[in-house]
Amino acid sequence: MSFDFALIVDSIPKILTGIGLTFQLLFLSAVLGLALAIILLLMRISGRWYLVAPTMVYIYIFRGTPILVQIFIIYYGLPQLEFVRDSIFWPILREAFGCAIVALTLNTGAYVSEILRGGVLGVDRGLKEAGAALGLSARHRFIYVTAPIAIRLCLPAYSNDVISLMKSTALASTITLLDMMGIARTIVAETYAPYEIFISVMVVYLILTWIIQRGFGWMEKRMSRHVRSEA
Amino acid sequence: MKKAFTLLAAFAVLALGVPQTASAETLRVGMECTYAPFNFKNANGELDGYDVDVAKGVAEIIGADLEFVCQQWDGMIPALLANKFDLVVASMSITDSRLKKMDFSQPYRISVGRLVGKKNAGLNLFDDAGKPIAANFAGVKVGLERASTYASWFEAVLPDAEVALYDDNESLYLDLVNGRTDIIMTNPMKAYLRFLSKDDGAGFEFVSPQVDERKFFGIGVGIGLRQGNDALKGRLNGALKTLTEDGSLEKYALKYFPFAIHNEKWIPVQ
Amino acid sequence: MIPKVLDMSDSDQTNIIQLEHVDKFFGAFQALKNISLSVKKGERIVVCGPSGSGKSTLIRCINRLEEHDNGKIVVNGHELTSAVKDIDAVRSEVGMVFQSFNLFPHLTIIKNLMLAPRLVRKASKSEAYDTAMRYLERVKIPEQADKYPSQLSGGQQQRVAIARALCMNPLIMLFDEPTSALDPEMISEVLDVMIDLAREGMTMIVVSHEMGFARKVADLVVFMDQGEIVESNPPEEFFDNPRNERTKLFLSQILSH
Ligand SMILES: Nc1ncnc2c1ncn2[C@@H]1O[C@H](COP(=O)(O)OP(=O)(O)OP(=O)(O)O)[C@@H](O)[C@H]1O
Ligand SMILES: [Mg+2]
Numbered sequence: 001m002s003f004d005f006a007l008i009v010d011s012i013p014k015i016l017t018g019i020g021l022t023f024q025l026l027f028l029s030a031v032l033g034l035a036l037a038i039i040l041l042l043m044r045i046s047g048r049w050y051l052v053a054p055t056m057v058y059i060y061i062f063r064g065t066p067i068l069v070q071i072f073i074i075y076y077g078l079p080q081l082e083f084v085r086d087s088i089f090w091p092i093l094r095e096a097f098g099c100a101i102v103a104l105t106l107n108t109g110a111y112v113s114e115i116l117r118g119g120v121l122g123v124d125r126g127l128k129e130a131g132a133a134l135g136l137s138a139r140h141r142f143i144y145v146t147a148p149i150a151i152r153l154c155l156p157a158y159s160n161d162v163i164s165l166m167k168s169t170a171l172a173s174t175i176t177l178l179d180m181m182g183i184a185r186t187i188v189a190e191t192y193a194p195y196e197i198f199i200s201v202m203v204v205y206l207i208l209t210w211i212i213q214r215g216f217g218w219m220e221k222r223m224s225r226h227v228r229s230e231a
Numbered sequence: 232m233k234k235a236f237t238l239l240a241a242f243a244v245l246a247l248g249v250p251q252t253a254s255a256e257t258l259r260v261g262m263e264c265t266y267a268p269f270n271f272k273n274a275n276g277e278l279d280g281y282d283v284d285v286a287k288g289v290a291e292i293i294g295a296d297l298e299f300v301c302q303q304w305d306g307m308i309p310a311l312l313a314n315k316f317d318l319v320v321a322s323m324s325i326t327d328s329r330l331k332k333m334d335f336s337q338p339y340r341i342s343v344g345r346l347v348g349k350k351n352a353g354l355n356l357f358d359d360a361g362k363p364i365a366a367n368f369a370g371v372k373v374g375l376e377r378a379s380t381y382a383s384w385f386e387a388v389l390p391d392a393e394v395a396l397y398d399d400n401e402s403l404y405l406d407l408v409n410g411r412t413d414i415i416m417t418n419p420m421k422a423y424l425r426f427l428s429k430d431d432g433a434g435f436e437f438v439s440p441q442v443d444e445r446k447f448f449g450i451g452v453g454i455g456l457r458q459g460n461d462a463l464k465g466r467l468n469g470a471l472k473t474l475t476e477d478g479s480l481e482k483y484a485l486k487y488f489p490f491a492i493h494n495e496k497w498i499p500v501q
Numbered sequence: 502m503i504p505k506v507l508d509m510s511d512s513d514q515t516n517i518i519q520l521e522h523v524d525k526f527f528g529a530f531q532a533l534k535n536i537s538l539s540v541k542k543g544e545r546i547v548v549c550g551p552s553g554s555g556k557s558t559l560i561r562c563i564n565r566l567e568e569h570d571n572g573k574i575v576v577n578g579h580e581l582t583s584a585v586k587d588i589d590a591v592r593s594e595v596g597m598v599f600q601s602f603n604l605f606p607h608l609t610i611i612k613n614l615m616l617a618p619r620l621v622r623k624a625s626k627s628e629a630y631d632t633a634m635r636y637l638e639r640v641k642i643p644e645q646a647d648k649y650p651s652q653l654s655g656g657q658q659q660r661v662a663i664a665r666a667l668c669m670n671p672l673i674m675l676f677d678e679p680t681s682a683l684d685p686e687m688i689s690e691v692l693d694v695m696i697d698l699a700r701e702g703m704t705m706i707v708v709s710h711e712m713g714f715a716r717k718v719a720d721l722v723v724f725m726d727q728g729e730i731v732e733s734n735p736p737e738e739f740f741d742n743p744r745n746e747r748t749k750l751f752l753s754q755i756l757s758h
Binding site for chain 3: 124126127129130131132133134135136137140144145148149152
């Protein structure tokens with residue numbers, strides 16, 4: 001097979017025109033997903049069965065099925081229902097971008113809430129009791145003691161999830177969006193040169209992964225500057 | 232198989248009426264026999280379809296007997312070149328790369344694109360001369376297949392249109408029905424067979440004339456033959472001209488589609 | 502010697518802590534059996550007993566880190582029941598020091614001390630800071646204010662934990678084996694702080710096997726075994742003239758090393 005390096009050089013700038021959309025997908029669904037994850041977490045640890053049960057079902061479904069299927073159901077499936085098209089959500093679900101954000105948010109929210117739960121469960125029980133013994137309310141205990149410590153514990157797992165979310169944004173290209181992957185696929189369909197184009201897009205994604213890893217690494221370092229020997 | 236061919240030959244003879252010359256030449260015609268509604272076996276096991284009708288029409292005019300040969304698509308051109316048959320009447324598009332190996336008659340079916348949208352939407356996208364009115368495409372969401380000829384046409388002719396690219400034809404219809412797109416551009420025959428004639432497509436119609444731009448969509452479908460057969464090619468073209476002008480091609484098309492699929496004026500293109 | 506609170510039996514002397522026939526179960530296992538105990542304001546109780554005897558459970562019931570199953574617990578006039586509206590308010594009057602310090606690792610020492618006064622007492626920042634520095638001076642480590650807990654020795658951390666509890670101005674202090682996680686050379690610096698506190702008249706319940714400390718400050722030494730209070734007496738009586746066989750056995754074991 002002959003390998004066309006000129007094509008790689010040519011296609012990378014074209015692929016990069018989609019990076020803005022990739023970032024939008026990543027950033028919006030990461031932020032919304034985190035908010036959703038926090039809500040799910042609070043429901044999950046509330047100890048009330050009518051909050052816990054639906055949360056567990058939700059998490060089970062979204063972690064147990066391929067995200068591509070979720071995207072297709074949201075994009076192609078939901079609009080088949082008349083009431084969805086008549087609902088206030090239609091302006092969002094009508095747009096492929098909206099569907100991608102909804103799907104990515106729902107998916108990452110399920111994963112991140114489990115990561116956060118792991119962090120919360122990892123916080124030493126003695127610290128929560130110390131907060132209680134000082135008279136801090138349950139809410140204050142959570143905000144000032146449990147959460148900040150849990151966040152430090154979660155950060156490595158969370159950074160992995162952000163990277164996987166970044167990779168998942170490529171699936172938005174299956175529902176007409178021209179993110180980096182969408183542009184790459186269009187170029188492939190025009191040039192019939194899958195190797196060159198997909199390798200180019202791979203390189204760009206690898207660089208993004210590296211940047212995200214470094215960013216989180218820096219954050220972890222900063223946050224644990226003074227916590228040397230935490231048991 | 233052999234029996235079927237004999238039957239078909241007999242049928243062809245019957246259809247053509249009493250042969251004018253007892254020792255008429257016999258033209259062997261290659262086709263897939265599985266490509267409805269162009270060439271396929273109907274419920275009675277007989278070959279049927281637009282291609283078949285064209286072949287029969289041409290044969291009648293040039294006074295030849297027909298013998299149909301069913302051939303898989305990927306072996307079609309090699310079989311023609313190996314003299315397994317004399318003509319290809321199999322919905323084969325005329326392309327430059329094919330013209331290097333073989334010859335074609337004038338097209339008996341054209342390649343066009345056509346827009347489909349909601350019935351009575353009053354979009355008014357084309358003028359009376361059949362040219363698109365760019366301004367009226369503003370705010371109209373267009374669904375197209377990724378890297379298709381229709382996508383190239385839009386990029387060149389209506390670069391400002393708001394386009395969404397799909398990976399397959401079915402998704403085009405789905406999102407048109409879902410209301411994510413207002414119009415789609417595709418092959419009108421496909422659109423009719425797979426969508427407009429079905430329940431899903433009930434509320435939709437063609438919202439443009441046929442857009443016939445050879446630069447994008449190609450010349451169309453012709454009868455293939457081996458190179459160096461100019462006399463035969465001349466006779467085929469003569470017959471196709473007659474079939475165009477006497478309305479036969481239209482009649483053949485209307486058996487399957489509510490519209491004609493050939494160039495309605497006989498304008499030789501090559 | 503620290504003046505001990507006299508056992509005044511006049512009925513108008515109110516008990517700041519009162520336990521009556523308290524039972525506590527963990528599943529089928531009974532950790533506290535029919536515990537009754539009264540503590541008057543300013544009294545110092547030392548609780549001892551073998552491991553697993555229920556000492557921690559007992560003091561954890563007093564600030565409701567554990568919920569008792571039967572009987573009655575009254576702390577500073579509030580009966581602890583599941584109906585008690587503001588358990589946090591009761592807890593804020595009861596300081597607690599844990600065996601494992603339990604300082605908040607993500608906060609500096611000064612912030613560990615300021616957190617609860619700010620949030621619970623709604624103290625202003627400068628008020629909370631001043632209080633925190635005052636108590637850090639009392640436990641003799643004001644210079645560590647801006648460090649993180651992990652940068653301090655065990656003894657220093659436990660002193661911070663005591664200061665943190667004191668910042669809330671509690672009526673009662675509970676200590677659960679405050680020195681047993683410490684290296685021997687650090688034990689006395691923590692005990693000194695506790696002795697100071699006793700001298701100032703703080704009501705204290707201390708789970709400890711530091712018998713010297715008990716002799717010095719306790720009004721009453723309570724010996725527990727298998728969830729029961731086996732014997733409780735003033736220290737002289739308790740150490741010099743133990744009555745119960747189990748007490749004798751226990752004392753012989755801990756005094757032998
Ligand atoms: N959360 C719990 N769940 C189940 N059992 C418990 C729990 N907490 C304590 N126990 C049990 O209750 C009994 C009393 O425990 P507690 O911690 O009060 O003992 P202790 O006297 O403080 O012992 P130590 O000297 O080891 O601290 C022990 O047998 C212990 O295993
Ligand atoms: Mg204990």
